[in-house]
Amino acid sequence: MEERQKQVKRCFWANPKNPLYIKYHDEEWGQPVHDDAKLLELLILECFQAGLSWECVLNKREAFREAFDGFDRDTILAYDEKKIDELMSTSGIIRNRAKIKAAISNTSVFKSIQEESGSFDAYLSGLCPKEPIFDHTSTTSTISDALSADLRKRGMKFVGSTTIHAFLQSIGVFNSHAPDCYLYQGK
Template identity: 55%
Template structure:
């Protein structure tokens, strides 16, 4: 049974799925490459849509995209892309599907250069989360100079659908930044 006395960031109170994501994942530092890649794919598909839309389809994405196995995704053929275009359980945007393939390829190039994608992405924060002190979650920015910098570098490395807003959302999702409101119960966990 859910504890209704918990104070959470205001954006997550519309559904149990949102609350679960907020309580267990959002803002929790992620250092493993498979999870970082999963969030990168999900965030790129979110571009222009609400996060709850993506969360509601997350398991469909997981099944359709081989459990976010970037090595498999990097090898997707045109036939596989067409198969994904017919999958009503995911966002059927051909440019985003093709971006998932090219992003998997770019992801592996970053791994080769830095030893892991985690080493690459976390170097921007010296391996530690940035803790923002927000009175309310509405104060969280959509972009920052750091997300601008990371976005620019990722694009230079061949990544697609990685604008600064997408990258800042990725940073929040993977705990590179902690934008939980000051009164949110997760600030003290």
């Protein structure tokens, strides 16, 4: 199996020396996600990724899960200044106060969207096509532009079009595997 992993062609960004990244590329990235808890986790992590590499965030994902109480929505909503200070001193995560505060306020907006739409997934399905879009070159799109604008209007932070496009790639709205990747399905 390990020998096969070395021989398989993957997207250029999937660092072959990082087993976490290979596993993420092979098993998660671009796979449809409809579970609101997983959508919240990925959205929070993408916001932390803004200005950094996804590999950096992925390497810290387990520490984030622990620090952010498994990304439990209601627990995050109860975070106060004491918890923010605790997170700022937690090694293993990205300790950026603005991003930590955004994670909390974005979770509040996420909950409002769930209440309004029935689920965050239902909200996304109202803005995104049902079938994946095959595009391996774009870093933004009309869909990410519109979703980013709506989320910002609702009060979310660190949700620019590039961040939202990356989020949509991660949850399978866009299938962005490169043509020479073994997971490529484009036309």
